[in-house]
Amino acid sequence: MKKNLLLLFIFPILVFSQQNQIKKAEEKFKDEHYIESIKLFENLIDKGVLTAPIYEKLANANYLNANYVEANKWYTKLYELAPEMETENHYRYAQTLKSVGLFAESKIQLNIFESKRPNEIRTNFNKFDSSGKSMLTFSNIKLLSINSKYSDYGTAIKGDTLVFASARNHVLDNKTFARKAQPYTSLYQSIKMASGEYSTAKLFSKGSYSIYHEASPVFTKDGKTMYYGKNYFLKNSKTNLVNGLFKIYKSVYVNGKWKNKKVVSFNESDSIRIANPALSPDGKYLYFTADFEESYGNSDLFKVALNSDGTFGKTEHLSNKINTEGRETFPFITQDNTLIFASDGHKGLGGLDLFSYDLLDPNALAINLGNTVNSPFDDFALTINSEMNEGFYTSNRPEGMGDDDIYSFDLAIKPILFTGTITDEETNETVPNVSITVLDPQGTVIATMKSDINGSFIFNNFKKDSNYTFKFTKDNYLVAEKKHQLYKKDINETVTIKKEIKQIEAEIDLSNLLDLNIIYFDTDKSLIRQNAKKELDKIVEIMNQYPQIKLEIGSHTDSRESKSYNMNLSQRRADSTLNYLVAKGIEKSRLTAKGYGESQPVINCNGPIKCSNTEYQKNRRSTFIVKR
Template structure:
């Protein structure tokens, strides 16, 4: 039901919400801090278990939208009930469907900026017990609150308990840093900094400020990210960062290296510009995703030096026969050249051949026991400058 507060003590105009029904229950309503969303528990059609957490939008005129189930990240085949949403976008609810201490346990899920929900976290003891614990309510300023429970030691079947929160329940991490020139240490304002997940999918893109600082804000604890720094006249740089599982700040400085460097015929382009070796998988000649990222840097250098010509030299490890490896390395050289041509390099600027296993960089010749990493070091392409 919905009612209007006429004065400090009197309520009136109690009316049913439009999605009530005699066929199912709707219970435990709670409002978001801005009053625009109501969360509630129900076993209405579309429920995944015995009861689920739902939400519904509230318009400026007080009318309601269509209820939306929060999905299987929150709801289970069991019972989800007693939701509470704080002004810190933390959704608390009771459930017997997520792994807990027994009966109903209180869980919390962070509501992300995009409206998605973080993985529910059991708030643990002493708030939860082997019995039913529910109806969690907290003042985010004082960190004091109340919950209900039928735990041992109460005065009745269900009792109300008060508590003070002594530590944040979730891990909160901020990812930030400063972009500088590798050689001089000069602050680099206006650098593009991109946050990517562990699959190199772009999450966020920002620019460094006048002090060279960038700040991605909150990131997920315990996650692996990649951060890419880019600026005109500088080499693009990517760094892997693993976020701590404890609350705090991850500082990731980005040092960019100038593109313009003296090079001469005979230099290995990859070594001259600090580009990683282009590796291939065993018995394969297709361009891996990590290799494509490095080839983009080769491409960038060749655009800077429009007269530059390179010889692509591809190598294999010693496994398989000499004849097979010679053919395989030839395919790898051709594959690398094809990628560069497809991305805008004139074919006349490129030559290449395969060297098979004739130029190993380590001890891993025929019959020598080596690790996969040692063998992979031999499966590579090199880029030798033949003309400027």
């Protein structure tokens, strides 16, 4: 009896104690003190408290701290206990399944996520990801010896000096970052030596130092201005943080020392996290990561104009071809305006993956940089030294030295290719041994070759961002010409060539023979339309090929003005066409221009008959009649 009374007395105390432990663990989780919350939740599990909310908090605390293997263990237990878990947990579970090599199981979780959120950007990217390949290729990837057992990440290249963030211990303070149970990060520098190795890392500058986080530096081209991420302090305080948030700070190099110019103020809200600055190649834009109200997900990429007077323009949200409901972070912009960024919202290998996006191409899609640099863990903060064809990025893959580690790589730009197949326009059969001439923008021949026996060809020796002309010639065929701007993408196309016309009879209209698009004119105008010039160039080609023929250029109008007005207008149009052909090198003696006014309509629109605008336009045409 006494034993039962004792149990009745102790049981409420145990329940009350567990509730207090759960409350304390949840408070630590909410405050992002993930290491402490994980220990408290695991202690509850050891005591037999096996509930879905605890599994969920354990899984998410590990996931948000990028401990994907451990997170996978708890997501698995959560899914077994509560398969109808929160939708976002299915996505996170899928990511962690990639980290442990269970790709089929990951796909199952992604399918569940996509069925619950069919309209998400992430769903679209995971179903219909870009099949494009990056022009960047990476090799000779090395784990740098300057890494510590703590977090080292976010490099900036300043001459022969590497500046990066590190949580390694130093003598200026002993504060601990509760989220990871590591010291706060400070900016360090390491100099590249003649051997190619890097010197022992030293604190970069006391002028940018605080007792909390500094990270993600970027320097202007002259090396005298630095933007970097830093914890945000209360006004006039060096110790009291505002919500533990990051802001971007500016520092300038004056008289041999870095002077902090305080926070960059293009958003006044204390609740906004702004970090990871990057500069456009021309220095006119500052790119960054933020969780503004308009963000699609946990963090998005934005940019803001840097005005010459030191003020900022309007903040611009990068498009949903880049940003997703997940995390987009750590932007970097190459010299040819390719955006490199990290994301867990685009289709990847797990965790954060590195992607590229052509900022100059309106039809661009984000391209995964591939498994040479990406892994099933976090890969982020890539920077490139274009002059040295090298770069650096950060990863928390297990084979590193510590938490996050910095890796170096050699960079090569994949040659741009123009490939294709040449076919006969009439038979659609491939045409072998076609001579191909490549001309640069100045008209200089830079290469020649022939298509192979299958009509295929390949060119790969180009300067980036240049316009090239390709001429395709073969006996008994008309010369075909293609113009392309070869920038960042390979081009593959089928080139059709048309057989020569052996004999051109008198009174034949070349418009019909060459299947020209009709040379239309705007109402009441005699100027050659831009789209008509291409068709007239085909007339030039035929006249050069057959120097014996002469042409009568006939011009026709619709019937919506007086006959005398239309006759004069049509003559002006015929003369305008003749002048264009002469300007292209055709002797004027081979050409006559005759205006027919409205006298030879294709569609009769006179009298009571009313025509549509399209029908009227068909009467505003040119003809090219062969004369001997």
